[in-house]
Amino acid sequence: MNLTEIQDLIKFVAKSGVTEVEIEKKDFKITIKAENLRKGRGVEPQPVYQAMPMAMPAAQMPAPTAPAPAAAPAPAAAPAPVAENKNYIEIKSPMIGTFYRKPSPDKPLFVEVGDTIKPGDVLCIIEAMKLFNEIEAEINGKVVKILVDDNSPIEYDQPLFLVDPS
């Protein structure tokens, strides 16, 4: 571990809201304590702690068996209002699974039609065999159309998003 990595770690610990961190590698051990950062105030909601109350049996991931009674979102189901354009790029599913547009039912959508995306942005989650796979964008562009309903089964290579790369 070099100095930059250690600095990164300290920065991360400060941001993470955890009070005490011990980092151990073969030849050394560092303990970082951030007591003062967290004493009193409680003004800044610490991102890592912003959890839901424990009492809530939080369905963090939608149970795939639940048939989502809240009707499939219209945009994907409705016939495409956009003229098919040969320059659009299809983003296809790399695997069989269940398509989710949100990280969890109470969270906002990863992307909506009209959003600008860049490489690394998470577009959706595909759950397969109890593995949760975040599908990241590889290109810059604008989401023109979402081709699959939230919470529905998808096949390998099935087109998921239509993106305008221009």
Place this chain on the structure above:
Amino acid sequence: MTTNFVGQPTIRLKTVDSTNKYAANFMSLSEWSEGTAILSEHQTEGRGRKDKNWNSSAGENLLMSLMLKPNFLLAHEVFQLSMAMALAVGATVSSFGIDQVSVKWPNDIYVESKKIAGILIENQVRGQIVVSSIVGIGLNVNQINGLDDRATSFKKVLGNDLSVNVVFDQLCLELEKQYQTLRSNPLAILEDYNEGLYAKGIPRAYVFNEIQNAVLIGVERNGFARFSTSEGEKHYDIDSVRWVW
């Protein structure tokens, strides 16, 4: 004996919402090397599959997340990672002298018919490639109180306390070993996984469309399981099968 990369470094926390979330945050905010592990004494929001909370009291159990870069795996092959990690946890349990350890499809670790460990894997996929992976592991070590009827722990089986750190060191060794095998010889992972599969070859009740007796024959590379049923052999994914207890 130490590992080359698994648990190098290990970030030790007293408490955290979930080690997987912490790892995800870590990945997005800082440079990290493959094998970095997050180990916490307590989790306030630990979750298992389908959001069952992984109940445990502070310091009793082993709660960790391992950060990997399995970019040698294609997204549609990623179930193999799940198999390798489950084998590593199972081997760790066995190495402390516990018998009858098996992996229940897809990735729970059982001692006889009780769960001792669970795994929750979150992957980041770009194109066809699995660029990074967070392997969350919850292993019951010294917990006795508050264990579910169908759960067990090292202490419950062995009758004595174990150091979580000692179990962790062993787990890191096994995780590294299985991960390296996954890289060099994934077929061996598939074979070993099927070798130690819970309820394999034993007639029992499952719910497919309706409750029926069937025999689990084996699990394929993509995670689908084969069952022998009264209507012949069937392939099912995990969401199409419920276990009857």
